[in-house]
Amino acid sequence: MSNHRSTVITGISELVTNDDANGGVIRDAALVMEGDRIAWVGRAHSAPDADRRVGVEGRALLPGWVDSHTHMVFAGDRTAEFEARMAGEAYAAGGINVTVAATRAASDSELAATLLRLVGEARRGGTTVIETKTGYGLTVADEVRSARVAAEQADAVTFLGAHVVPDGSDPDAYLELVTGPMLEAVADHVSSVDIFCETGAFDETATRRVLEAATARALDVRLHANQLQHGPGVQLAVEYRARSVDHLGFLNDNDIEDLAASWDGGTRGTVATVLPACDLSTRMPLAPARRLLDAGAVLAIASNCNPGTSYTSSMAFCVATAVLQMRLSVREAVRAATLGGAMSLGMHEDGWKDPRGIAQPAVGVIRVGARADLHLLDAPSATHLAYRPGVPVTRAVWRAGVQEV
Numbered sequence: 001m002s003n004h005r006s007t008v009i010t011g012i013s014e015l016v017t018n019d020d021a022n023g024g025v026i027r028d029a030a031l032v033m034e035g036d037r038i039a040w041v042g043r044a045h046s047a048p049d050a051d052r053r054v055g056v057e058g059r060a061l062l063p064g065w066v067d068s069h070t071h072m073v074f075a076g077d078r079t080a081e082f083e084a085r086m087a088g089e090a091y092a093a094g095g096i097n098v099t100v101a102a103t104r105a106a107s108d109s110e111l112a113a114t115l116l117r118l119v120g121e122a123r124r125g126g127t128t129v130i131e132t133k134t135g136y137g138l139t140v141a142d143e144v145r146s147a148r149v150a151a152e153q154a155d156a157v158t159f160l161g162a163h164v165v166p167d168g169s170d171p172d173a174y175l176e177l178v179t180g181p182m183l184e185a186v187a188d189h190v191s192s193v194d195i196f197c198e199t200g201a202f203d204e205t206a207t208r209r210v211l212e213a214a215t216a217r218a219l220d221v222r223l224h225a226n227q228l229q230h231g232p233g234v235q236l237a238v239e240y241r242a243r244s245v246d247h248l249g250f251l252n253d254n255d256i257e258d259l260a261a262s263w264d265g266g267t268r269g270t271v272a273t274v275l276p277a278c279d280l281s282t283r284m285p286l287a288p289a290r291r292l293l294d295a296g297a298v299l300a301i302a303s304n305c306n307p308g309t310s311y312t313s314s315m316a317f318c319v320a321t322a323v324l325q326m327r328l329s330v331r332e333a334v335r336a337a338t339l340g341g342a343m344s345l346g347m348h349e350d351g352w353k354d355p356r357g358i359a360q361p362a363v364g365v366i367r368v369g370a371r372a373d374l375h376l377l378d379a380p381s382a383t384h385l386a387y388r389p390g391v392p393v394t395r396a397v398w399r400a401g402v403q404e405v
């Protein structure tokens, strides 16, 4: 036994583990954590002793949410654009430049304060792992500082210099910058590279150039694709072995089959990430999450928290929407919002490397050896996430064994 203090949590009515070894759920359960890891999981009657006991009196315990797609480094507000959209205007990629102007004008401490507020909000809602992107700086200096600010608080940082061509820039010259000096300057601060492959943002040729440049630096790649209409993004994601392809409102049968086939015979494929709050806030079709799962794709659900298309950090809202409107079961939605996100970030197996190169325990799953990231609901089962939509059901949150909420 190590000298870390251990805690046993008892009285768990439903423990959602995402671990196939126990069918993904244990009823009438207990769990022991020691230091930052889970040390024991099982039925309550056989729980071992520990230094400390926490009784949760018949409540459900889940892995913390893994929010694998956010844009939380920004300044400013786009309420007027949202109001116009609710009055019938369509969303267009160009709105991003409004946030770019506000972000460039903000100080580092203002950007950090906004991020701190959003991370705190997410934590209080049960999120224990957050990915966030650059993409509202779009100069070398502003992208580097966005990445630095992000790295201080987020668990994973993604470079999104290819978010949109900034106002006043020549598209070819900007692409040269993104794939050359800008990528060079941010590479040490990020773990993956993203691109918005969409009309009004970057076409197939430009997307290939960004993917080639990132791959040449051995950075993971991910894409925003098929958000506003059908496009080549899913096929490119599969071809370049992207960690994830996100949005996916417009998919054909080939896209769905190819996403599922990307996992054939291996533990590394392309995660299909759906963003239900964004679909609602942009009045776009809901991504076909049911069809993706039925075809055998690996699904993640994320908040896409950003000021333009999805100004929420609530993973519980996304899960409720996935159940109520995308026709997922509660178990499927919870798995996608925890283990699915972890798979998208490459954090689902013990030994993944953090930015300092240090091996870390798995997240998104509750099993021995995984990180003790736990989300206690003020409800007897995970079903209440969808049964009581909009009600704050988070009772407590532990991150790496430390109670934060």
Ligand code: NIG
Binding pocket: 071, 093, 095, 096, 099, 196, 224, 227, 278, 304, 306, 307, 308, 309, 310
């Ligand atoms: O994921 N689609 C591109 N990027 C963001 C939106 C950013 C914005 O409109 O500010 C998204 O929805």
